[in-house]
Amino acid sequence: MQYFPAALQDLADQFGRLPGIGGKTAQRLAFYVLGLPDDEAQAFADAILTAKRSVHTCPVCQNLTDREICPICSDDLRDQGLICVVADPKDVIAMERSREFSGVYHVLHGVISPLNHVTQDDIRIKELLQRVASGEVREVIMATNPDTEGEATAMYISRLLRPMEVKVTRLAYGVPVGSQLEYADEITLSRALEGRQEI
Amino acid sequence: MQYFPAALQDLADQFGRLPGIGGKTAQRLAFYVLGLPDDEAQAFADAILTAKRSVHTCPVCQNLTDREICPICSDDLRDQGLICVVADPKDVIAMERSREFSGVYHVLHGVISPLNHVTQDDIRIKELLQRVASGEVREVIMATNPDTEGEATAMYISRLLRPMEVKVTRLAYGVPVGSQLEYADEITLSRALEGRQEI
Numbered sequence: 001m002q003y004f005p006a007a008l009q010d011l012a013d014q015f016g017r018l019p020g021i022g023g024k025t026a027q028r029l030a031f032y033v034l035g036l037p038d039d040e041a042q043a044f045a046d047a048i049l050t051a052k053r054s055v056h057t058c059p060v061c062q063n064l065t066d067r068e069i070c071p072i073c074s075d076d077l078r079d080q081g082l083i084c085v086v087a088d089p090k091d092v093i094a095m096e097r098s099r100e101f102s103g104v105y106h107v108l109h110g111v112i113s114p115l116n117h118v119t120q121d122d123i124r125i126k127e128l129l130q131r132v133a134s135g136e137v138r139e140v141i142m143a144t145n146p147d148t149e150g151e152a153t154a155m156y157i158s159r160l161l162r163p164m165e166v167k168v169t170r171l172a173y174g175v176p177v178g179s180q181l182e183y184a185d186e187i188t189l190s191r192a193l194e195g196r197q198e199i
Numbered sequence: 200m201q202y203f204p205a206a207l208q209d210l211a212d213q214f215g216r217l218p219g220i221g222g223k224t225a226q227r228l229a230f231y232v233l234g235l236p237d238d239e240a241q242a243f244a245d246a247i248l249t250a251k252r253s254v255h256t257c258p259v260c261q262n263l264t265d266r267e268i269c270p271i272c273s274d275d276l277r278d279q280g281l282i283c284v285v286a287d288p289k290d291v292i293a294m295e296r297s298r299e300f301s302g303v304y305h306v307l308h309g310v311i312s313p314l315n316h317v318t319q320d321d322i323r324i325k326e327l328l329q330r331v332a333s334g335e336v337r338e339v340i341m342a343t344n345p346d347t348e349g350e351a352t353a354m355y356i357s358r359l360l361r362p363m364e365v366k367v368t369r370l371a372y373g374v375p376v377g378s379q380l381e382y383a384d385e386i387t388l389s390r391a392l393e394g395r396q397e398i
Binding site: 004005006007008010011013014018019020021025027028029030031032033034036038041042043044045046047048049050051052053054055064065066067089090093 | 203204205206207209210212213217218219220224226227228229230231232233235237240241242243244245246247248249250251252253254263264265288289292
């Protein structure tokens with residue numbers, strides 16, 4: 001491809017490094033950006049730098065924020081004694097969408113995953129223990145993903161929390177609302193059966 | 200989504216405006232860029248601006264280049280009397296990959312498409328006519344895509360070139376090499392039959 005301008009190839013390479021963007025797509029995106037008006041291309045570049053500069057993790061809950069303390073942690077109406085532990089900032093958004101949770105969050109930024117070389121020291125467990133040790137926390141709800149690594153991480157953390165006199169719970173397993181039983185996998189179904197409730 | 204930092208949302212919006220990138224993917228990409236080291240995020244932003252600044256169209260063939268005249272047009276070994284007309288810079292790369300073509304190109308930057316409000320004045324037909332009118336061109340090979348719009352554009356241009364005493368040809372239709380006949384569509388097959396050659 002010696003007839004591709006170097007700057008265009010470089011831009012395509014940058015896109016190609018993003019997750020889920022293959023070579024062809026990266027090329028298409030680079031061509032698209034090249035076709036944008038100057039001010040829109042500038043706005044795109046600025047958005048990258050502004051996000052990098054202004055977004056950081058909240059010192060309390062470790063969620064991403066552009067304020068000193070994130071809006072959830074600094075909200076007096078939220079129950080600071082109830083912490084929901086999630087793996088990812090995106091999970092906070094999912095939980096908030098349910099409009100059901102009135103406590104605060106703790107974002108681990110990952111799960112323990114020996115296969116991907118992520119150990120307990122690579123995610124924000126230490127910060128969670130410090131929050132709980134401060135004594136104001138009544139309950140910690142583990143809401144990591146219901147997969148092997150999420151489970152293992154939740155188990156690991158709950159073991160660390162056990163001596164700290166705090167209630168540790170986790171989200172209920174079961175069949176998703178609106179789903180169809182025939183498509184539910186057998187593990188979900190057996191968990192739903194175990195956790196059955198009186199009506 | 201009021202708990203999403205504005206700068207992060209803005210970056211996700213920028214990604215979401217790219218073709219083929221949906222809301223969820225845009226969010227994922229924004230998170231990824233946020234997780235990049237500072238210098239890599241800076242390199243990404245720079246790549247956008249550098250590409251916008253340094254890449255322009257070659258005044259001769261209209262292909263994208265970062266030189267004054269593109270490497271193909273300024274190559275003395277290439278036959279300047281043979282012009283291959285393509286719709287898109289990506290098509291030049293595809294043609295070059297065949298290592299078969301020794302002439303030069305003309306990039307239209309689109310095809311005539313009334314449905315998408317692209318008229319003959321929106322693509323670089325005028326520039327092609329000027330090149331041919333200069334008198335050095337012996338043959339123009341139409342190599343627009345073999346679809347309705349590509350065909351129509353090729354027909355339109357060949358009509359304009361007819362009074363100019365230049366040979367106008369187009370790429371052969373037929374079954375792709377390495378393909379299987381049973382999967383070839385009937386129009387391709389009938390074109391391949393029409394264009395059959397003695398062996």
